[in-house]
Each structure stands twice: as structure tokens, then as C-alpha cells.
Amino acid sequence: GEDVEQSLFLSVREGDSSVINCTYTDSSSTYLYWYKQEPGAGLQLLTYIFSNMDMKQDQRLTVLLNKKDKHLSLRIADTQTGDSAIYFCAVGTSGGSYIPTFGRGTSLIVHP
């Protein structure tokens, strides 16, 4: 089955850019998502990208996809303290039941 890996922690200074990385193993993965989870809250869909795209930008968020290396990244520009949360990468394939595989989550800590 699919295996999705993320580093567990990332610490950045307020105002800097954050880059959260994710790797996956199934080359037929078609749909790739980033979710944000603040303490005690549910998962908020941040953005997603399809496998026929290399990049997607949405305000401060940029998603880059390298299909050859099966590598996905989320860049947050001008990181703010409110961006401190756990970020989950989730990967799914087309066809059949849609059950995405989640990474373990990256805890982003933003300090002043």
C-alpha cells in the first residue's frame, strides 16, 4: 500500500518562509492534499494538487509536486504565529474507493 512520510518538526522565525516536505511511494497517486490541524481542532483543508500539475499557488501557499521523485512540498510565505499547527500531507489515487493515506504530520512552530 501507499506509504506517506513527513518530517515531524519544523521551527521557523516569524516572517520567514516555511517549507514542509512529504514523500510518497505509489506512483499512481493522483490527488495530493495538505491539511492543517490546530490544537484541539479538526482538519482544515488548505490546498490540493492533481498529479498533472507541477505547482499550485494560493495566496501565501505554494505547493510543488515532483512526480519523478514522488515528492510534495508546501511553502508558506511570510509565516505568522497563527500558522503554528500540525500539517498533514494526504495522498489518494483515482478509481475505486477514495481513501487517502495520511502522513504522520509535521508540527510547525513559529517563534517571534
Added chain:
Amino acid sequence: DTEVTQTPKHLVMGMTNKKSLKCEQHMGHRAMYWYKQKAKKPPELMFVYSYEKLSINESVPSRFSPECPNSSLLNLHLHALQPEDSALYLCASSQGSGGGETQYFGPGTRLLVL
């Protein structure tokens, strides 16, 4: 409106109690999901309902019993739970379940079993 609501927000129950978690969405989505999430871990899939029929049960113990009364509602009935069942229970929905469907999550119910 991309909102999934869940009640209650918090629940404390003893091991002999019976309680229910509720989830509701009004986006016209036809697939609904229950996940269990332990602290600092990713969500783990429990059940999937597609067009009001149970399509996936990830070998969940029978003390968890899902129910989908209609396309907007999803319940999770709890009975004789164990302390290790304490977790955040998340509901999600998607347009369908045929692949590539974006999931929208509710805020979760934080359950503590004493």
C-alpha cells in the same frame, strides 16, 4: 458552505455507558467517514458510508456502531468502551467515494473514557 458539524464537542463516559456521536453536513455529499485520531498521530479511518450504505469497516471493534439515517447525518454509537478508546473522533464528508474526492472534516468530538 463547506461545513461539517459534530456534536458534542467533548464527551466523558464510563466504560458501562452508552452514548452517541453525531455528524451533519448539508453540502449534498454522498460519502461520509468516521476517523479516530490519537494525540500527535494522523487520523485512522474507521468507517466509510457511500450513498447511505456502509462500504468500508476497517476492522473496528463492535463496541463502535455506525449509523447513517440519511444522506446528511452520520452517527457513531458507543457502548462498553475502553480507556484506550479515548481520542478525537473526526467526521468527514466528500462529494462521492469514487476516487479523487476532497474530504471536508468536522471539528471533532474529544472523547474521554474513564
